[in-house]
Amino acid sequence: MSETILEIDDLSTQFFTSEGKVNAVHGFDLELERGEVFGIVGESGSGKSVTALSLMDLVESPGRITSGSVGYRNPSFAENMRTSYPDAVDGDLVDLRAIPEDARRSLRGTAFSMIFQDPESSFNPSLTVGEQIAEAVEVQQRATAMPRSGRAKTRGPEYSLGSYLMSMALPSKRYVTESSRARAIELLETVGIPDPAQRADEYPHEYSGGMLQRAMIAQALASEPDVLIADEPTTALDVTIQAQILDLLNELQAETGMTILLITHNLGVVARMCDRVGVMYAGEIVERGTLEDVFDDTVHPYTKGLLGSVPDLEGTADRLQAISGNVPSLLDHEMGDRCYFADRCPKAMDTCLEKPRSFDVDADGRHSVTCYLAEENYDPDRALEEGRFASEGAVSDVGGDSQ
Amino acid sequence: MISDRMTSNLKQTFKESFLPKIGLVLLLAIILMAIFAPLLATHDPTRTGHYADTGSPYPPMGHSYETQIAQDGDIVDIEVHPTSEHILGTNNVGQDVFSRFVYGARVSLLVALLGTALALVIGVPVGLVAGYYGGRIDDTLMRSADIMLAFPGLVLAMALVGVFGSTPIQVPDPIVMAGFAEGMPESIPIPGSVTVVAGLVIWVWFARVARGEALSLRNQEYVKASKSFGMPNRRILTKHILPNSLTPIIVLATIQVAAVILLEASLAYLGFSGTTLSWGYEIERGQDLLRTRPWISMFPGVGIMLTVIAVNLLGDWFRDALDPNIEGDERGV
Structure with a gap:
């Protein structure tokens, strides 16, 4: 087990x-x-995107991170x-x-970077793509020119209002330097944009969706982040392009050795990309482990349900096993203190009325599940009767999957 | 802030369409007229109708203007119809309407353009900052703007003029001083306080529009993306928020230029402007005589109209050129 770079404990948003x-997210470890x-996989409204935004500290009002810690390992930082x-x-x-917030935000870009779901809207339509990537390079260059401790306490002179006005008036004082621009073109080449020097001067609407997603990856890589958070990077793309982007x-991950937190609802993407996987439900991870643990040695009924709802190309064409019901209400006063999946779970038992803790499945502690089935077998005699939770009327989709 | 693309778009739109050219020519003509007023004016704009024998600018007691004109050959200049001597006629105190029209452009343009510029400089940053940061900053800034809005514009303007005083700044006229124009007033009255007051009265509108734009733009994905790679807020404001909110602000500015001309006119009418040499004042002066001597207020009115049209045409040009959503054929139609 190599060293951890990020230790998130009990994060709640x-x-x-x-x-x-x-x-939206609670008790996230x-x-x-x-x-x-x-x-991280899960259906809509399970809190995947809010988790990503919480890590970037980009949660906006009325949302707030209410508890938990996010440990980031970096000796110099x-x-x-x-x-202090x-x-x-x-x-x-x-x-x-x-x-403090200032110090935390100085890590954006340099420590964490993010790829967003919709490349089309993630670029400013009135600026060239090259310009926007150069902007990200500039952030990184300024960060290296200025040690983090200095940035954390006060903004450097580069960000002062005076130099700012100068940069708008005098071409020689331009905010984005030529070298940043050159680096932006280099980055575009890295992500496989043909003819990058020319494409850099084009506007987002002149790019195709796949190209824009590549450009966005270039933008996220510009600051050489330790952790790249990819929030549904392929959802808005068509299938052939999806494969290319993945x-x-x-490739980039192998090259730079960065850590990727990939958020998706597509199990195929997970199977293709990930070393480990966490299944998210109602704001928490209910099952986690290596790809094999979770896909082949599934314990949690929700994970089974997810896997069962993927069409199988080779198997006999039965009806897909959809998970019945909806994501539960995430309203605090309606959530209660039980297993949140119990009302949809085909194997719910009386014990499920009490919230399960996280159980280790294997001895090595890498595969853990928030479900009593890890410890005991399903006993039909103790099953909860059908419609046990229907009367609560708590089934409404208020998850904050996207803002 | 002003990118190469903006300038190239501006040029292209200008070439392709006819209306911006009209606007530019009109505005340039009016500006040139204002600058070279002493050379264009045919009479001293401040000299009232004279009486050769008495030296008094007013008709003798007991006589109306019309009877004076009919009975007394000496009274030559009062309310005459356009003639070759006074090409646009004279007003009710015998001043040359054309000369006053030419000189009035100075005051009206100066107040309108500088006042609007001041309002832009105050209002846009306040609005953008309020909308972008939100929360307490927003509340503080916009509630103070609301205080300004709580008073009717004219009342607020009068109160502010009361605070600042209304004495115009007398600046020597370089053209007259250089000896190019004989018999013209030696100094230009610049109603400085009225300009400042106009800016202080209308900045609120710019703040509100800018705030609304910032409020919707800050939720754009690309702003979030920019934050995610560490772009400082101040940079996001000038790079993403300001350029994308320019369009409605420019349109508003063209409207406000006209509004300031009228505000100045109202202040001049009420005696708060400090100068009587402006288009607005002339309109008010001729208002009672509109039926019988329409030229007195008509020509300054035409001046205001042409200025507003010119500014609006330029505003449309900016809008068409700068708005990324207007493409190709829709441009400059």
Whole structure:
């Protein structure tokens, strides 16, 4: 087991709506190892995207991260933080929730970067693609020119208002330097855009969806992040392009050794890309383990349901086994204290009325499941009667899958 | 902020369509007229109808203007119809309407353009910052803007003029001083406080429009994406938010230029402007005589109309050229 780069513990993000608190993500635990590809799968409304935004600290009002810690392992960053915030630093690990917002945000780009779902809307239509990527390069170059500790305390002179106005008035004081531009073209080449020098001067509407997704990957890579969060990177693309983008991500990952957190609802994508996978349901990971553990040695009925709902090309064409029902209400006061999947679970038993803890399936502790079935076998005599939860009327889709 | 693409688009749209050319020619003509007013004016615009024998600018007691004109040959200049001497006639105190039209352009344009510019400079940053950051910053900025909105514009303007005083700044006229124009006023009255007041009264509208734009733009995916790779907020504001909110702001600015001309006119009418040499003042002056001597207020009115049309045509040109959503054939029709 290599060292962890990210240790997320008990992360909760709530949305404060007029109907009440919505637990989009709650009690989320995850340890990411350096250089691995970790997949998060789950249906719409299970809190995948909010998890990604929470890690980037991009959750917007009315949402707020209410508890938990996000440990980020980086010796030099830890060194810089140690003097100012000794409480937040533990060895090489810095708890990002315990340091001020400014310091946390300075890690955006340099430590974490993100690829978004819809490439078309993730570029400003009125600026050239090259310009927007050069912008990301510029951020990285300024960050390296200025050590993180300095950035954390005060914004450097480069960001002062005076130099800012100068940069708008004088061409020689341009914010984005020529070298950043050259690097942007290089990046476009890396992600496989043909004729990058010329394409850099084109506008997003002149790109195809797949090309834009490549350009967005270039933008995310510009700052050489340690962790790349890919939020449904292929959902908006057609199938042939999907494969290309995934291959590209694989190549880049092998080249740079970065860690990828891949968020998707597509099990095929997970099978193709990931080393480990976590299945997310109602704001928490219910089953996690290596690809083999989760796909071949499935324990949680929800994971089984997900796997059963994928069409099998070779098998006999039975009807797909859809999971009945909907994602449960994530409203705080409606969630109660039970297994959230119990009302849809074909194997719900009386014990499921109490919230299960995380059980280890194997001795090595790498495959864990939040379900009593890990410890005991299904007993039909103890099954919950049909419609046990129907009266609660709690089935409404209020998940914050996308904002 | 102004990219190569913007300038090339501006050029292209300008070439392709006819209306921006009209707008530009009109506005340039009006601006040139304002600058070279002493050379164009045929009479001293401030000199009232004179009485050769009394030296008084007013008709003798007990006589109306018309009887004076009919009975007394000395009273030559009062309310005459357009003639070769006074090509646009004279007003009710015997001043040359054409000369006042030419000079009035100075005050009206100066106040309108500078006032709007001031409002832009105050309102747009306030609105963008309020809309982009939201929360307490938004509340603080926009509630203070609402305080401004709570007063009717004219009342607020009068109150502010009361604070700043209304004395115009007298600036020596370089053309007259250089000796190119004989018999013209030696100094130009610049109603500085009215300009500032106009800016202070209308910045709120720019703030509100800019805030609305920022509010919708900050939720764009590309803003989120920019944040995700560490782009500083200030940079996002100038790179993404400001350029994309320019279109409605430009359109609003063209409307506000006209509004400021009228605001200045109202202030001049009420005696708050500090100068009587503006288009607005002339319109108000001729308002009672509209039926019998329409030329007094008609020509300054035409001046305001042409300025507003010119500015609007230019505004349309900017909009067509800068809005990425308007493509190809729709442009400059």
